[in-house]
Amino acid sequence: MSGPDGSEQFVKTHDFVRPRPYAIAGLLAAAFALTGCGQPASQASAPPPPPVTVAQPVKRTVTDWDEFTGRFEAVEEVQVRPRVGGFVNSVEFQDGAIVHQGDLLYVIDPRPFEAVAEQADGQLSDARAKVELAKRELDRGLNLVQTSAVSEQVVDQRRQALQAAHAAEVQAAGALKAAKLNIEFTHVTAPLTGRVSRHLVSPGNLVQGSDTGTSTLLTSIVALDPIYVYFDMDEATFIKYSKLWFEGKRPSSRDTANPVQVTLAGETKPSHEGTINFLDNRLDVSTGTLRSRAVIKNTDLSILPGQFGRVRLIGSAPYEALLIPDVAVATDQSRKIVFVVKPDDTVEARPVVLGPIDDGLRVIREGLKADDRIIVNGIQRARVGAKVTPSPAPAPAGGKPGDKS
Numbered sequence: 001m002s003g004p005d006g007s008e009q010f011v012k013t014h015d016f017v018r019p020r021p022y023a024i025a026g027l028l029a030a031a032f033a034l035t036g037c038g039q040p041a042s043q044a045s046a047p048p049p050p051p052v053t054v055a056q057p058v059k060r061t062v063t064d065w066d067e068f069t070g071r072f073e074a075v076e077e078v079q080v081r082p083r084v085g086g087f088v089n090s091v092e093f094q095d096g097a098i099v100h101q102g103d104l105l106y107v108i109d110p111r112p113f114e115a116v117a118e119q120a121d122g123q124l125s126d127a128r129a130k131v132e133l134a135k136r137e138l139d140r141g142l143n144l145v146q147t148s149a150v151s152e153q154v155v156d157q158r159r160q161a162l163q164a165a166h167a168a169e170v171q172a173a174g175a176l177k178a179a180k181l182n183i184e185f186t187h188v189t190a191p192l193t194g195r196v197s198r199h200l201v202s203p204g205n206l207v208q209g210s211d212t213g214t215s216t217l218l219t220s221i222v223a224l225d226p227i228y229v230y231f232d233m234d235e236a237t238f239i240k241y242s243k244l245w246f247e248g249k250r251p252s253s254r255d256t257a258n259p260v261q262v263t264l265a266g267e268t269k270p271s272h273e274g275t276i277n278f279l280d281n282r283l284d285v286s287t288g289t290l291r292s293r294a295v296i297k298n299t300d301l302s303i304l305p306g307q308f309g310r311v312r313l314i315g316s317a318p319y320e321a322l323l324i325p326d327v328a329v330a331t332d333q334s335r336k337i338v339f340v341v342k343p344d345d346t347v348e349a350r351p352v353v354l355g356p357i358d359d360g361l362r363v364i365r366e367g368l369k370a371d372d373r374i375i376v377n378g379i380q381r382a383r384v385g386a387k388v389t390p391s392p393a394p395a396p397a398g399g400k401p402g403d404k405s
Helices: 021-044 111-145 152-185 235-246
Strands: 051-055 058-062 065-074 077-080 086-091 104-108 187-189 194-196 219-222 227-234 259-264 272-279 289-296 308-314 319-325 330-332 335-341 347-358 361-366 373-377 389-392
Touching: 065 289, 111 152, 152 187, 227 235, 227 308, 235 289, 259 289, 319 347, 319 373
Parallel strands: 051 389
Antiparallel strands: 051 373, 058 319, 065 227, 065 308, 077 219, 086 104, 104 187, 194 219, 227 289, 259 272, 259 308, 272 289, 319 361, 330 335, 335 347, 335 373, 347 361
16 A cells, blocks of 8 residues: 555554455355254154044935924813812822822712702602502502492593602602712712822812802813823925825825824933824914824823923935934034045045934935045044045944945
């Protein structure tokens, strides 16, 4: 470097301003080493395909069942009322107990009716005595008229007196019979077998009989076995059943006692069976439903009138169907899908059309084939288009995959 006077000048250069060549080479070598070691480590940490459990659909013959909400009602129900009035002497049943036809329920004071019966018995005896007297006088007149000792007019009068005595005897006998019936009616008995309600009248109270037109309600009895269940069938279901009947695929409930199954509140599967025994003759114009009735066996008396239940009615002819566990069905917005593992172990989302549940399995109407592998466990680990590690699940209850049972 030249100075102001033209002479050479030298400036000292510090080491940290200009890096040395061997330092740059060292940094480059370290960077290449780090880059080369990172690539094999990333490849070694890649996770394997997630494990899932798969199963093939079960093929078997099924029958559709339609469900309705029903209410139970007694086949027979009686309001127990006295036929005669009087004071109640005793109550002979336990509230809420099972009573049998003819069992004694109430006792009404019978003494007034016994007195009337004794009076009627005396009147009957008097009438019979008058009949005997009239008969003898007639016989005597018939003998005397032959000798002209009495006239024919007297004989006719005695014959009429005998007829009147017979009429009085019949009347007295009827009065005695009515008095005895009233005595019998003072013992109020159960007209049918069933469960009795609580007693509504206690001993010492006066009750009115049926002859007054406003008889007193004593209690009520309902029959429990069998029992009715009423339910309303919507118009669309009724039209479907009619179409199946016309096609010969399902018998009409008007002509055939089609089977029903009933599930009570708190139950997960049907516990009672019965048959349809009544369909109404018209649809309710306000609800568009048809009132239907089934009769159910209730041998254990576990069902009471007024309970609700779910009624399952046979809704189709038998047909072959594919079934899968219901847990394998997922929802994608408005459609139902299942995850199918393809031959290359990749996952595919398959839209399906669902049917009813049969014996714990879901009927698939459309979208599956018998040899498809369906993910039944590990759906949350599956991704559409990604590979999985499938393992077979045990065969579902009710049949082997791909078999008809």
